[in-house]
Amino acid sequence: MTTSVKSSDPQTSGARLEIERVRRDFPILHQTVNGRPLVYLDNAATGQKPQCVIDTIQRYYETDNANIHRGVHELSVRATDAYERARAKVQRFIGAGRSEEIVFVRSATEAVNLVAQTFGRQRIEAGHNEIVISEMEHHSNIVPWDLLCKQTGAKLLVAPINDQGELLLDDYKNLLSPRTAMVAIGHVSNALGTINPVRDIIEAAHQHDIPVLLDGAQAAPHLKIDVRELDCDFYAISSHKLFGPTGVGVLYGKYDFLNQMPPYQGGGEMIKSVHFDKITYNDVPFKFEAGTPNIAGAIGLGAAVDYVNDLGLDNIAAYEHELLGYATEALSSIPQLRLIGTAREKAAVLSFVFGDIHPHDMGTILNQEGIAVRTGHHCAQPVMDHFDIPATTRASLAFYNTKEEIDALVAGLHKVTEVFA
Ligand code: 7TS
Numbered sequence: 001m002t003t004s005v006k007s008s009d010p011q012t013s014g015a016r017l018e019i020e021r022v023r024r025d026f027p028i029l030h031q032t033v034n035g036r037p038l039v040y041l042d043n044a045a046t047g048q049k050p051q052c053v054i055d056t057i058q059r060y061y062e063t064d065n066a067n068i069h070r071g072v073h074e075l076s077v078r079a080t081d082a083y084e085r086a087r088a089k090v091q092r093f094i095g096a097g098r099s100e101e102i103v104f105v106r107s108a109t110e111a112v113n114l115v116a117q118t119f120g121r122q123r124i125e126a127g128h129n130e131i132v133i134s135e136m137e138h139h140s141n142i143v144p145w146d147l148l149c150k151q152t153g154a155k156l157l158v159a160p161i162n163d164q165g166e167l168l169l170d171d172y173k174n175l176l177s178p179r180t181a182m183v184a185i186g187h188v189s190n191a192l193g194t195i196n197p198v199r200d201i202i203e204a205a206h207q208h209d210i211p212v213l214l215d216g217a218q219a220a221p222h223l224k225i226d227v228r229e230l231d232c233d234f235y236a237i238s239s240h241k242l243f244g245p246t247g248v249g250v251l252y253g254k255y256d257f258l259n260q261m262p263p264y265q266g267g268g269e270m271i272k273s274v275h276f277d278k279i280t281y282n283d284v285p286f287k288f289e290a291g292t293p294n295i296a297g298a299i300g301l302g303a304a305v306d307y308v309n310d311l312g313l314d315n316i317a318a319y320e321h322e323l324l325g326y327a328t329e330a331l332s333s334i335p336q337l338r339l340i341g342t343a344r345e346k347a348a349v350l351s352f353v354f355g356d357i358h359p360h361d362m363g364t365i366l367n368q369e370g371i372a373v374r375t376g377h378h379c380a381q382p383v384m385d386h387f388d389i390p391a392t393t394r395a396s397l398a399f400y401n402t403k404e405e406i407d408a409l410v411a412g413l414h415k416v417t418e419v420f421a
Pocket of ligand 1: 045046109138189190191217218378379
Protein backbone atom coordinates (compact mmCIF):
# COMPACT_ATOMS: atom_id res chain seq x y z
CA MET A 1 0.00 0.00 0.00
CA THR A 2 1.27 3.47 -0.76
CA THR A 3 0.26 6.34 1.43
CA SER A 4 1.48 9.83 1.95
CA VAL A 5 4.54 10.65 3.95
CA LYS A 6 3.70 11.79 7.42
CA SER A 7 4.91 14.80 9.31
CA SER A 8 5.05 15.49 13.01
CA ASP A 9 5.18 19.27 12.70
CA PRO A 10 2.12 20.63 10.93
CA GLN A 11 3.31 24.20 11.25
CA THR A 12 6.20 23.87 8.87
CA SER A 13 5.86 24.55 5.17
CA GLY A 14 7.02 20.96 4.70
CA ALA A 15 3.90 19.75 6.47
CA ARG A 16 1.84 21.85 4.08
CA LEU A 17 3.33 19.88 1.23
CA GLU A 18 2.55 16.64 3.08
CA ILE A 19 -1.12 17.57 3.19
CA GLU A 20 -1.10 18.08 -0.55
CA ARG A 21 0.21 14.53 -0.84
CA VAL A 22 -2.41 13.25 1.60
CA ARG A 23 -5.12 14.92 -0.45
CA ARG A 24 -3.98 13.07 -3.54
CA ASP A 25 -4.96 9.83 -1.80
CA PHE A 26 -8.63 10.96 -1.79
CA PRO A 27 -10.03 11.04 -5.33
CA ILE A 28 -13.37 12.53 -4.31
CA LEU A 29 -11.76 15.74 -3.10
CA HIS A 30 -10.61 16.68 -6.58
CA GLN A 31 -13.81 17.95 -8.13
CA THR A 32 -15.73 21.15 -8.51
CA VAL A 33 -19.18 21.73 -7.06
CA ASN A 34 -21.20 24.57 -8.51
CA GLY A 35 -18.10 25.64 -10.41
CA ARG A 36 -15.94 25.88 -7.26
CA PRO A 37 -13.38 23.46 -5.86
CA LEU A 38 -15.14 21.18 -3.41
CA VAL A 39 -14.50 22.11 0.22
CA TYR A 40 -15.64 19.10 2.22
CA LEU A 41 -16.30 20.08 5.82
CA ASP A 42 -18.85 17.42 6.76
CA ASN A 43 -16.44 14.87 8.15
CA ALA A 44 -18.37 14.27 11.37
CA ALA A 45 -21.21 12.93 9.23
CA THR A 46 -18.91 10.72 7.19
CA GLY A 47 -15.27 10.70 6.20
CA GLN A 48 -14.01 10.38 2.62
CA LYS A 49 -12.25 7.23 1.46
CA PRO A 50 -8.63 6.99 0.40
CA GLN A 51 -7.85 5.18 -2.85
CA CYS A 52 -6.36 2.22 -0.95
CA VAL A 53 -9.74 1.56 0.71
CA ILE A 54 -11.57 1.80 -2.60
CA ASP A 55 -9.01 -0.49 -4.25
CA THR A 56 -9.16 -3.03 -1.43
CA ILE A 57 -12.92 -3.37 -1.72
CA GLN A 58 -12.78 -3.58 -5.50
CA ARG A 59 -10.00 -6.19 -5.37
CA TYR A 60 -11.95 -8.25 -2.85
CA TYR A 61 -14.96 -8.43 -5.16
CA GLU A 62 -12.80 -9.03 -8.22
CA THR A 63 -10.70 -11.84 -6.80
CA ASP A 64 -11.82 -13.22 -3.41
CA ASN A 65 -15.58 -12.80 -2.95
CA ALA A 66 -17.11 -15.77 -1.12
CA ASN A 67 -19.02 -16.41 2.05
CA ILE A 68 -16.83 -16.82 5.10
CA HIS A 69 -16.26 -19.36 7.87
CA ARG A 70 -18.21 -22.02 6.01
CA GLY A 71 -16.29 -23.15 3.00
CA VAL A 72 -13.21 -25.22 2.38
CA HIS A 73 -12.78 -23.86 -1.14
CA GLU A 74 -10.01 -21.43 -1.96
CA LEU A 75 -12.10 -18.27 -2.28
CA SER A 76 -13.89 -18.89 1.01
CA VAL A 77 -10.58 -19.45 2.75
CA ARG A 78 -9.17 -16.23 1.29
CA ALA A 79 -12.26 -14.21 2.20
CA THR A 80 -12.26 -15.65 5.73
CA ASP A 81 -8.57 -14.88 6.18
CA ALA A 82 -9.02 -11.31 4.98
CA TYR A 83 -12.05 -10.77 7.24
CA GLU A 84 -10.24 -12.14 10.29
CA ARG A 85 -7.09 -10.16 9.44
CA ALA A 86 -9.28 -7.04 9.46
CA ARG A 87 -10.51 -7.99 12.93
CA ALA A 88 -6.91 -8.28 14.13
CA LYS A 89 -6.08 -4.88 12.61
CA VAL A 90 -8.95 -3.27 14.49
CA GLN A 91 -7.88 -5.06 17.66
CA ARG A 92 -4.38 -3.57 17.44
CA PHE A 93 -5.75 -0.17 16.36
CA ILE A 94 -7.71 0.26 19.59
CA GLY A 95 -5.31 -1.62 21.84
CA ALA A 96 -7.64 -4.53 22.65
CA GLY A 97 -6.06 -7.56 24.29
CA ARG A 98 -7.54 -10.22 22.04
CA SER A 99 -9.27 -10.38 18.68
CA GLU A 100 -12.34 -12.09 20.18
CA GLU A 101 -13.13 -8.75 21.82
CA ILE A 102 -13.79 -7.18 18.42
CA VAL A 103 -17.35 -7.70 17.16
CA PHE A 104 -18.16 -6.52 13.65
CA VAL A 105 -21.55 -4.84 13.61
CA ARG A 106 -23.40 -2.58 11.18
CA SER A 107 -22.49 0.76 12.77
CA ALA A 108 -21.82 2.52 16.06
CA THR A 109 -25.60 2.69 16.38
CA GLU A 110 -25.89 -1.08 16.25
CA ALA A 111 -23.04 -1.47 18.75
CA VAL A 112 -24.92 0.61 21.33
CA ASN A 113 -28.20 -1.19 20.68
CA LEU A 114 -26.46 -4.54 21.05
CA VAL A 115 -25.00 -3.64 24.45
CA ALA A 116 -28.26 -2.09 25.66
CA GLN A 117 -30.37 -5.11 24.77
CA THR A 118 -27.98 -7.75 26.09
CA PHE A 119 -25.60 -6.50 28.76
CA GLY A 120 -27.72 -3.52 29.79
CA ARG A 121 -30.79 -5.69 30.14
CA GLN A 122 -28.85 -8.26 32.19
CA ARG A 123 -27.63 -5.55 34.55
CA ILE A 124 -31.18 -4.31 35.04
CA GLU A 125 -32.44 -7.83 35.60
CA ALA A 126 -29.70 -8.18 38.24
CA GLY A 127 -31.35 -5.39 40.21
CA HIS A 128 -29.81 -2.13 38.99
CA ASN A 129 -32.36 0.24 37.59
CA GLU A 130 -30.68 3.42 36.35
CA ILE A 131 -28.71 4.22 33.21
CA VAL A 132 -26.45 7.26 33.20
CA ILE A 133 -25.78 9.15 29.97
CA SER A 134 -24.90 12.80 29.30
CA GLU A 135 -26.71 15.79 27.88
CA MET A 136 -24.38 15.91 24.86
CA GLU A 137 -25.06 12.43 23.48
CA HIS A 138 -25.89 11.66 19.88
CA HIS A 139 -29.38 10.18 19.55
CA SER A 140 -27.66 6.82 18.94
CA ASN A 141 -26.50 6.85 22.53
CA ILE A 142 -29.82 8.05 23.94
CA VAL A 143 -32.63 6.22 22.18
CA PRO A 144 -31.32 2.64 22.68
CA TRP A 145 -31.12 3.31 26.44
CA ASP A 146 -34.48 5.01 26.49
CA LEU A 147 -35.97 1.98 24.73
CA LEU A 148 -34.41 -0.31 27.32
CA CYS A 149 -35.74 1.87 30.13
CA LYS A 150 -39.25 1.80 28.65
CA GLN A 151 -39.07 -1.96 28.26
CA THR A 152 -37.81 -2.62 31.79
CA GLY A 153 -39.05 0.27 33.91
CA ALA A 154 -35.49 1.51 34.50
CA LYS A 155 -34.69 5.23 34.64
CA LEU A 156 -32.48 7.30 32.37
CA LEU A 157 -30.35 9.83 34.26
CA VAL A 158 -28.66 12.62 32.35
CA ALA A 159 -25.38 14.25 33.42
CA PRO A 160 -25.54 17.97 32.56
CA ILE A 161 -23.12 20.16 30.59
CA ASN A 162 -22.06 23.78 31.04
CA ASP A 163 -22.38 26.56 28.47
CA GLN A 164 -19.00 25.74 26.99
CA GLY A 165 -20.36 22.30 26.24
CA GLU A 166 -18.28 20.54 28.89
CA LEU A 167 -19.54 17.72 31.06
CA LEU A 168 -20.08 18.72 34.68
CA LEU A 169 -18.00 16.00 36.19
CA ASP A 170 -19.15 16.44 39.80
CA ASP A 171 -22.80 16.30 38.76
CA TYR A 172 -22.01 13.17 36.77
CA LYS A 173 -20.32 11.56 39.78
CA ASN A 174 -23.31 12.42 41.95
CA LEU A 175 -25.55 10.36 39.65
CA LEU A 176 -23.56 7.18 40.27
CA SER A 177 -24.83 4.76 42.88
CA PRO A 178 -25.43 1.06 43.49
CA ARG A 179 -28.60 1.56 41.42
CA THR A 180 -26.60 2.39 38.28
CA ALA A 181 -26.74 -0.38 35.71
CA MET A 182 -24.44 1.29 33.17
CA VAL A 183 -22.77 4.48 32.14
CA ALA A 184 -22.89 5.26 28.41
CA ILE A 185 -21.08 8.39 27.30
CA GLY A 186 -19.62 9.80 24.11
CA HIS A 187 -15.85 10.07 23.88
CA VAL A 188 -16.16 13.10 21.56
CA SER A 189 -19.36 15.05 20.94
CA ASN A 190 -20.46 15.30 17.31
CA ALA A 191 -22.39 18.54 17.80
CA LEU A 192 -19.88 20.37 20.03
CA GLY A 193 -16.52 18.73 19.46
CA THR A 194 -16.01 18.32 23.21
CA ILE A 195 -13.50 15.65 24.17
CA ASN A 196 -14.84 14.18 27.37
CA PRO A 197 -12.57 13.35 30.32
CA VAL A 198 -13.18 9.67 29.76
CA ARG A 199 -10.48 8.43 32.13
CA ASP A 200 -12.14 10.28 35.04
CA ILE A 201 -15.58 9.17 33.87
CA ILE A 202 -14.53 5.52 33.80
CA GLU A 203 -12.58 5.66 37.04
CA ALA A 204 -15.51 7.20 38.91
CA ALA A 205 -17.89 4.55 37.56
CA HIS A 206 -15.54 1.69 38.32
CA GLN A 207 -15.25 2.83 41.92
CA HIS A 208 -18.90 1.76 42.13
CA ASP A 209 -18.34 -1.34 39.94
CA ILE A 210 -20.40 0.23 37.17
CA PRO A 211 -19.49 -0.80 33.60
CA VAL A 212 -18.93 1.96 31.03
CA LEU A 213 -19.66 2.09 27.32
CA LEU A 214 -17.92 4.80 25.34
CA ASP A 215 -19.45 5.93 22.08
CA GLY A 216 -16.27 6.48 20.11
CA ALA A 217 -17.86 7.25 16.73
CA GLN A 218 -16.35 10.75 16.70
CA ALA A 219 -13.17 9.92 18.57
CA ALA A 220 -11.69 7.15 16.44
CA PRO A 221 -10.96 9.41 13.41
CA HIS A 222 -9.10 11.95 15.55
CA LEU A 223 -7.59 10.44 18.69
CA LYS A 224 -5.38 7.51 19.53
CA ILE A 225 -7.53 5.01 21.38
CA ASP A 226 -6.29 2.43 23.82
CA VAL A 227 -9.21 0.57 25.32
CA ARG A 228 -7.02 -1.27 27.81
CA GLU A 229 -5.38 1.89 29.06
CA LEU A 230 -8.80 3.56 29.31
CA ASP A 231 -10.14 0.42 30.96
CA CYS A 232 -13.50 0.99 29.26
CA ASP A 233 -15.82 -1.99 29.17
CA PHE A 234 -17.34 -1.35 25.75
CA TYR A 235 -16.33 0.93 22.89
CA ALA A 236 -18.37 1.69 19.74
CA ILE A 237 -16.94 2.78 16.38
CA SER A 238 -18.35 3.45 12.91
CA SER A 239 -16.12 2.51 9.97
CA HIS A 240 -17.44 5.20 7.66
CA LYS A 241 -16.33 8.04 9.93
CA LEU A 242 -12.90 6.41 10.08
CA PHE A 243 -12.43 6.66 6.29
CA GLY A 244 -13.68 3.13 5.74
CA PRO A 245 -16.88 2.00 4.00
CA THR A 246 -20.42 2.47 5.28
CA GLY A 247 -22.44 -0.44 6.69
CA VAL A 248 -19.85 -1.74 9.12
CA GLY A 249 -18.90 -0.81 12.64
CA VAL A 250 -17.08 -2.20 15.62
CA LEU A 251 -18.12 -3.11 19.11
CA TYR A 252 -15.24 -3.66 21.47
CA GLY A 253 -16.22 -5.45 24.66
CA LYS A 254 -14.18 -6.96 27.47
CA TYR A 255 -13.94 -10.68 26.82
CA ASP A 256 -15.55 -11.80 30.09
CA PHE A 257 -18.51 -9.48 29.57
CA LEU A 258 -19.03 -10.57 25.95
CA ASN A 259 -18.82 -14.18 27.05
CA GLN A 260 -21.55 -13.83 29.66
CA MET A 261 -23.89 -11.80 27.44
CA PRO A 262 -26.81 -13.46 25.65
CA PRO A 263 -26.92 -13.25 21.84
CA TYR A 264 -28.41 -10.12 20.28
CA GLN A 265 -29.75 -11.56 17.05
CA GLY A 266 -30.30 -15.16 16.03
CA GLY A 267 -29.35 -16.83 12.76
CA GLY A 268 -26.54 -18.61 11.01
CA GLU A 269 -22.95 -18.13 12.15
CA MET A 270 -23.88 -17.33 15.75
CA ILE A 271 -24.62 -20.97 16.58
CA LYS A 272 -22.59 -24.13 17.04
CA SER A 273 -25.53 -26.49 16.66
CA VAL A 274 -29.28 -26.24 16.22
CA HIS A 275 -31.70 -29.00 17.21
CA PHE A 276 -35.28 -28.39 18.14
CA ASP A 277 -34.57 -29.58 21.65
CA LYS A 278 -31.29 -27.68 22.05
CA ILE A 279 -29.48 -24.77 20.45
CA THR A 280 -25.82 -24.14 21.31
CA TYR A 281 -24.39 -20.70 20.64
CA ASN A 282 -21.07 -20.01 19.02
CA ASP A 283 -18.07 -18.53 20.83
CA VAL A 284 -17.48 -14.79 20.90
CA PRO A 285 -17.23 -12.80 18.75
CA PHE A 286 -19.24 -14.98 16.33
CA LYS A 287 -22.10 -15.26 18.83
CA PHE A 288 -22.83 -11.62 18.00
CA GLU A 289 -22.37 -11.83 14.23
CA ALA A 290 -25.58 -13.53 13.10
CA GLY A 291 -25.97 -14.01 9.35
CA THR A 292 -23.54 -13.15 6.59
CA PRO A 293 -21.65 -10.09 7.76
CA ASN A 294 -20.46 -7.14 5.71
CA ILE A 295 -17.35 -8.97 4.58
CA ALA A 296 -16.14 -6.40 2.06
CA GLY A 297 -16.94 -3.66 4.56
CA ALA A 298 -14.83 -5.19 7.31
CA ILE A 299 -11.93 -5.75 4.91
CA GLY A 300 -12.28 -2.16 3.67
CA LEU A 301 -12.22 -0.98 7.28
CA GLY A 302 -9.01 -2.93 7.75
CA ALA A 303 -7.48 -0.99 4.85
CA ALA A 304 -8.69 2.30 6.38
CA VAL A 305 -7.05 1.36 9.68
CA ASP A 306 -3.80 0.64 7.83
CA TYR A 307 -4.02 4.02 6.15
CA VAL A 308 -4.66 5.94 9.37
CA ASN A 309 -1.86 4.01 11.11
CA ASP A 310 0.47 4.93 8.28
CA LEU A 311 -0.24 8.61 8.74
CA GLY A 312 -0.09 8.22 12.51
CA LEU A 313 -2.86 9.36 14.82
CA ASP A 314 -0.44 11.56 16.73
CA ASN A 315 0.39 13.38 13.49
CA ILE A 316 -3.29 13.60 12.60
CA ALA A 317 -4.19 14.99 16.04
CA ALA A 318 -1.37 17.55 15.91
CA TYR A 319 -2.32 18.73 12.43
CA GLU A 320 -6.03 18.93 13.26
CA HIS A 321 -5.29 20.78 16.48
CA GLU A 322 -3.46 23.42 14.49
CA LEU A 323 -6.27 23.58 11.92
CA LEU A 324 -8.95 23.83 14.61
CA GLY A 325 -7.08 26.71 16.26
CA TYR A 326 -6.82 28.50 12.93
CA ALA A 327 -10.50 27.94 12.16
CA THR A 328 -11.65 28.96 15.63
CA GLU A 329 -9.75 32.23 15.40
CA ALA A 330 -11.00 32.91 11.88
CA LEU A 331 -14.66 32.23 12.72
CA SER A 332 -14.48 34.13 16.00
CA SER A 333 -13.53 37.26 14.08
CA ILE A 334 -16.80 37.25 12.13
CA PRO A 335 -19.40 39.56 13.65
CA GLN A 336 -22.74 37.88 14.43
CA LEU A 337 -21.16 34.42 14.55
CA ARG A 338 -21.51 32.56 17.84
CA LEU A 339 -19.63 29.34 18.33
CA ILE A 340 -21.63 26.61 20.06
CA GLY A 341 -19.18 24.38 21.87
CA THR A 342 -16.08 26.05 23.23
CA ALA A 343 -14.74 23.32 25.48
CA ARG A 344 -11.09 23.52 26.50
CA GLU A 345 -10.57 19.99 25.15
CA LYS A 346 -12.01 19.91 21.66
CA ALA A 347 -11.77 17.86 18.49
CA ALA A 348 -12.20 19.21 14.99
CA VAL A 349 -15.81 20.42 15.09
CA LEU A 350 -17.03 24.01 14.68
CA SER A 351 -20.73 24.41 15.36
CA PHE A 352 -22.16 27.89 15.15
CA VAL A 353 -25.16 30.12 14.78
CA PHE A 354 -25.05 33.24 12.67
CA GLY A 355 -27.28 36.13 13.72
CA ASP A 356 -30.84 35.05 13.03
CA ILE A 357 -30.08 33.44 9.69
CA HIS A 358 -31.43 29.91 9.61
CA PRO A 359 -28.68 27.28 9.32
CA HIS A 360 -30.44 25.68 6.34
CA ASP A 361 -30.17 28.96 4.44
CA MET A 362 -26.52 29.15 5.41
CA GLY A 363 -25.89 25.61 4.19
CA THR A 364 -27.63 26.34 0.90
CA ILE A 365 -25.58 29.46 0.21
CA LEU A 366 -22.33 27.76 1.24
CA ASN A 367 -23.17 24.88 -1.10
CA GLN A 368 -23.39 27.36 -3.95
CA GLU A 369 -19.76 28.15 -3.12
CA GLY A 370 -18.83 24.46 -3.25
CA ILE A 371 -18.63 24.19 0.54
CA ALA A 372 -20.18 21.15 2.23
CA VAL A 373 -21.24 21.78 5.82
CA ARG A 374 -24.02 20.18 7.82
CA THR A 375 -26.95 22.10 9.19
CA GLY A 376 -29.57 20.95 11.65
CA HIS A 377 -29.65 19.43 15.10
CA HIS A 378 -26.98 16.83 14.24
CA CYS A 379 -29.01 14.11 15.97
CA ALA A 380 -28.19 15.78 19.28
CA GLN A 381 -31.41 17.62 20.03
CA PRO A 382 -30.78 17.79 23.80
CA VAL A 383 -27.64 19.82 22.98
CA MET A 384 -29.78 22.21 20.94
CA ASP A 385 -32.25 22.40 23.83
CA HIS A 386 -29.42 23.27 26.21
CA PHE A 387 -28.38 26.23 24.07
CA ASP A 388 -32.02 27.09 23.29
CA ILE A 389 -31.50 26.92 19.53
CA PRO A 390 -33.17 24.70 16.93
CA ALA A 391 -30.08 24.00 14.89
CA THR A 392 -26.50 24.97 14.10
CA THR A 393 -24.26 25.10 11.08
CA ARG A 394 -21.43 22.65 11.59
CA ALA A 395 -18.06 22.54 9.87
CA SER A 396 -16.23 19.37 10.85
CA LEU A 397 -12.62 18.84 9.86
CA ALA A 398 -10.42 15.94 8.85
CA PHE A 399 -6.67 15.66 8.32
CA TYR A 400 -7.06 16.35 4.59
CA ASN A 401 -8.60 19.78 5.15
CA THR A 402 -6.44 22.86 4.76
CA LYS A 403 -6.19 26.42 5.99
CA GLU A 404 -7.15 27.53 2.47
CA GLU A 405 -10.41 25.64 2.90
CA ILE A 406 -11.05 27.44 6.18
CA ASP A 407 -10.40 30.70 4.33
CA ALA A 408 -12.96 29.60 1.71
CA LEU A 409 -15.48 28.95 4.50
CA VAL A 410 -14.87 32.38 5.96
CA ALA A 411 -15.29 33.96 2.50
CA GLY A 412 -18.51 31.95 2.10
CA LEU A 413 -19.79 33.27 5.42
CA HIS A 414 -19.11 36.83 4.30
CA LYS A 415 -21.16 36.01 1.20
CA VAL A 416 -24.01 34.88 3.47
CA THR A 417 -23.80 38.22 5.26
CA GLU A 418 -24.06 40.04 1.94
CA VAL A 419 -27.06 38.00 0.81
CA PHE A 420 -28.91 38.76 4.05
CA ALA A 421 -27.76 42.39 4.37
N1 7TS B 1 -22.37 8.52 17.94
C1 7TS B 1 -21.90 9.73 17.59
C2 7TS B 1 -21.17 10.56 18.57
C3 7TS B 1 -22.11 10.18 16.28
O1 7TS B 1 -21.65 11.36 15.93
C4 7TS B 1 -22.81 9.36 15.36
C5 7TS B 1 -23.13 9.81 13.97
C6 7TS B 1 -23.24 8.11 15.80
C7 7TS B 1 -23.01 7.72 17.10
C8 7TS B 1 -23.95 7.16 14.91
O2 7TS B 1 -23.10 6.68 13.93
P1 7TS B 1 -23.68 5.70 12.82
O3 7TS B 1 -22.55 5.44 11.92
O4 7TS B 1 -24.16 4.52 13.54
O5 7TS B 1 -24.80 6.46 12.16
N2 7TS B 1 -23.05 11.18 13.76
C9 7TS B 1 -23.45 11.85 12.66
C10 7TS B 1 -23.32 13.22 12.53
O6 7TS B 1 -22.79 13.96 13.36
N3 7TS B 1 -23.84 13.61 11.33
O7 7TS B 1 -24.31 12.52 10.71
C11 7TS B 1 -24.09 11.42 11.52
